[in-house]
Amino acid sequence: MYKKLIAKNLDLLLKSWLLLDENDLIVHWSTAAQQALGYEPQEILNQPFFHLLPDYRIDRETYLQRLFQETPGNSIILNRVKLRNQNGVILEVELSIYSIPEEGKNFKLIAFEKITEIAELQQYTNNKQLELLDRFHFFYDVHSHSDHLRDIYDAVLVSATSGHGLKFNRAYLLLIDQADNALKGIQAIGPASKEEAGNIYDQFGKAPKTLTEMIALYREQRQHSDLWINEMIRGLQVGLSNLDNIFIQTLYQQRYCILQQASTDTAENHQWFFRLFQTEAAVLVPLVWNGRSIGLLIVDNAITGNPFSYWDINSLINFTHAACEVLVSMRLLTVLEKSITAINEANLKLKESQQSLLHQEKMAAKGQLLNQMAHEVRGPLAVIGGYARRVSNKVEADFPLKKDLERIVETAKTLELVLNDILDKEIIKSSEISDHCDAAKVIHKVVHLFEEEILQKKVSVNLNLQGNLPPLPVPEHHLFEILNNLIRNALESMTENGLLLIIAQSSGNKEILTIQDTGIGIPVKVANKLFSPYFTTKAEGTGLGLIVVKKLVKCYNGAIEYHSIEGKGTTFTISFPLTQSTSPI
Amino acid sequence: MPGNILIIEDDDSMRELIQMELEDEGYHTEALDSGFAGLKALQNQAFDLVVLDIRMPGMDGIEALERIINSQRGLPVIIHSAYSHFKENYRTWSAAAYVVKSMDLGELKNTIKQNLKTTTT
Numbered sequence: 001m002y003k004k005l006i007a008k009n010l011d012l013l014l015k016s017w018l019l020l021d022e023n024d025l026i027v028h029w030s031t032a033a034q035q036a037l038g039y040e041p042q043e044i045l046n047q048p049f050f051h052l053l054p055d056y057r058i059d060r061e062t063y064l065q066r067l068f069q070e071t072p073g074n075s076i077i078l079n080r081v082k083l084r085n086q087n088g089v090i091l092e093v094e095l096s097i098y099s100i101p102e103e104g105k106n107f108k109l110i111a112f113e114k115i116t117e118i119a120e121l122q123q124y125t126n127n128k129q130l131e132l133l134d135r136f137h138f139f140y141d142v143h144s145h146s147d148h149l150r151d152i153y154d155a156v157l158v159s160a161t162s163g164h165g166l167k168f169n170r171a172y173l174l175l176i177d178q179a180d181n182a183l184k185g186i187q188a189i190g191p192a193s194k195e196e197a198g199n200i201y202d203q204f205g206k207a208p209k210t211l212t213e214m215i216a217l218y219r220e221q222r223q224h225s226d227l228w229i230n231e232m233i234r235g236l237q238v239g240l241s242n243l244d245n246i247f248i249q250t251l252y253q254q255r256y257c258i259l260q261q262a263s264t265d266t267a268e269n270h271q272w273f274f275r276l277f278q279t280e281a282a283v284l285v286p287l288v289w290n291g292r293s294i295g296l297l298i299v300d301n302a303i304t305g306n307p308f309s310y311w312d313i314n315s316l317i318n319f320t321h322a323a324c325e326v327l328v329s330m331r332l333l334t335v336l337e338k339s340i341t342a343i344n345e346a347n348l349k350l351k352e353s354q355q356s357l358l359h360q361e362k363m364a365a366k367g368q369l370l371n372q373m374a375h376e377v378r379g380p381l382a383v384i385g386g387y388a389r390r391v392s393n394k395v396e397a398d399f400p401l402k403k404d405l406e407r408i409v410e411t412a413k414t415l416e417l418v419l420n421d422i423l424d425k426e427i428i429k430s431s432e433i434s435d436h437c438d439a440a441k442v443i444h445k446v447v448h449l450f451e452e453e454i455l456q457k458k459v460s461v462n463l464n465l466q467g468n469l470p471p472l473p474v475p476e477h478h479l480f481e482i483l484n485n486l487i488r489n490a491l492e493s494m495t496e497n498g499l500l501l502i503i504a505q506s507s508g509n510k511e512i513l514t515i516q517d518t519g520i521g522i523p524v525k526v527a528n529k530l531f532s533p534y535f536t537t538k539a540e541g542t543g544l545g546l547i548v549v550k551k552l553v554k555c556y557n558g559a560i561e562y563h564s565i566e567g568k569g570t571t572f573t574i575s576f577p578l579t580q581s582t583s584p585i
Numbered sequence: 586m587p588g589n590i591l592i593i594e595d596d597d598s599m600r601e602l603i604q605m606e607l608e609d610e611g612y613h614t615e616a617l618d619s620g621f622a623g624l625k626a627l628q629n630q631a632f633d634l635v636v637l638d639i640r641m642p643g644m645d646g647i648e649a650l651e652r653i654i655n656s657q658r659g660l661p662v663i664i665h666s667a668y669s670h671f672k673e674n675y676r677t678w679s680a681a682a683y684v685v686k687s688m689d690l691g692e693l694k695n696t697i698k699q700n701l702k703t704t705t706t
Contacts, residue, residue, distance in 0.1 A: 371670075375667050378667040379596060381688065382667065382686040382687055383596065383599050383688075384688070385687075386599070386602045386606075386689075389689065390602065390605065409688075412688050416687060416688060547675075548678060551675070
């Protein structure tokens, strides 16, 4: 009796299944299982289950027994089990085994699905989804819609609810958002309750208005009414892949749908809807444009409880066609408007930068010319003024031309001041380079520069750079010059397999950079000549490297120290104050 | 303790002006119009300090500076130029000082005085 009942109803739940008795003999199977395995009923019924396992499985006779020994509980799901069909073909299946105790005997229910079929099904569903997604027209970023668009939404919703329009109690607009692949609530209109409805209808209903006036009036009222339903709808978001959701179903099917709590068909699954929207019935109309769904319009008569007549729905559908056109064109217009604005802005910027470039070039050329001229004038002026000064100093105070000489001196002096002024300004202008740099960045740059040599000499480079070093008040090209010289010296002092350690750290108001090598070191006898110009121990050195380093370090009020042990290595430590005024080179 | 100063300057007027002014201060001077002449003089004579122009035909002051320092380490060289931007050329940094030309030779004189003091003490 039990077996028959199971056999009768199992097909509803499972496709391919087999029922085994307490001896693991097959006593029932489904049509789907028969089709999948290809055996005739007489070939399989009352045969042990292991006949279905491949021959090569030596443990096949004890397979089921062992499974239940190893796995506690009454059910086992196995991912990839091989079964043999009538033709000897091995199928890969997902196998579920349930042990069913009855009157002290253990029956087993075995259900299986061909994995190849599962994969196919999956692919089919995916394709279907893609196909369906293609039916949507996407609105981008629905929550940043312009005021312009909001007005259009209002107009659509007011039309759906006003006495001049479709006379539904409440209306909700939802649109598809591309970015989130979801349907999102946008705007709603209508009273939350009967009491509120009374107030609104009093205001709206007394004087008959045109639709335009109605929209204007609604806009004035917006702050006070509709609060609840608007909040609710704006918080609503349904993923497009959520195919169980009635909204998404409506979008896919592109057909309107009536939800009624009283109807047994729909009530069960859509309780959430009636609860959320606080209504007993509603019409869901997909907004379709050019064969693609763009969103959903939901209307209800929650306040009056009026039923939806065929005519109501028909005119609503006609209305949504028009609304779609408006929504899409407005959306396109907005996008177009945005693009045009963006293009205009880009154009303007381009023109500005062109002009500024031209201006800069002109100024640079002018500056250069002025600079050159000023310098050329400075020499001769020094001669004129210098001689006048000399003569003026030499003559007695009562010399008849003394005043005239002084006049030359004064004028030349003024001219020299003017020249200095111009030249100083030009120098400032030409130094548009930032006066701060990131020491870690510069260290990386310099080390990168010597990459080849580092590889060649098999030098291990150890960079110990403190994170978030404060910006160093030294222009990048100057720190680069300093590090370039010190790191080059370090590398040149080392033979193979040396170690180069670079440390950058800040401590108090100072940033300290350390460059340590395991090179030949500085011989004591040359230590005092280390910073003298053109002194070098290298075959191809200029002897200026350390001069440059010292001068630059000094220029930014820094300090340089070194410590060297002959044959062991050298450590250079430079430190810069983090806040400082630079002294000129 | 006035010293012996070598002036290398191609502009005749400027050279003579510097020479006269420095001699007024009591220095012995030798004034020459090119880097070559200056280097030659340095081989034959002992100087305490050199005043060197940069923009000169033939060998410019920067090259002359390098050669002077290489041949006579420790001899202070003061660069005296109408151009302030050579200050940014690090090859001039090995000079003892850099003075921009001016009708007022006060700065040059002071710098000479300082450098002679530091080398003699």
